[in-house]
Amino acid sequence: MDTPAQAVLLLQPGAALAPLHSLLKQLGLDASPMHPGSTDPTLEGWYTLSHSGSGDLDAALARLQQAPGVDGAYRKPEGEPPG
Numbered sequence: 266m267d268t269p270a271q272a273v274l275l276l277q278p279g280a281a282l283a284p285l286h287s288l289l290k291q292l293g294l295d296a297s298p299m300h301p302g303s304t305d306p307t308l309e310g311w312y313t314l315s316h317s318g319s320g321d322l323d324a325a326l327a328r329l330q331q332a333p334g335v336d337g338a339y340r341k342p343e344g345e346p347p348g
Contacts, residue, residue: 271341272326273299276310280334288332292325293317310336 274296276282282296289296299311316322322340329338 272314272316272322273337273339273341274312274314274329274335275337276312277334277336278306278310280310280336282312284334285329285332288329289314292328293320294325294329313341314338 272294285296293316295315295317296312297315298309299313300308303309316325326338326340329335
C-alpha cells in the first residue's frame, strides 16, 4: 500500500499559516504542525505537508514556495534503514 507523499513547509518568522489555507487546499496539501504546542518561535513555523492529491507534488511545492510568508517548501527525504 502506498503512503501519501510528504513534504515540509517552513514559514518566515512571524508569518501565520491561516492566509495559506485556500492555496494549500487548492494544491491538495494538508499542513500539520511539526512541533504542536511549541512556543519556541524557531519551531512554530515548521509544518509537515501531506499530499493526497493526484497532482504533481513538486509543482505544488514550487507554487507554494512563491507564496507570501513561505520561507521554504520541499519534499521530505525518504528514510533509510540503519546500517
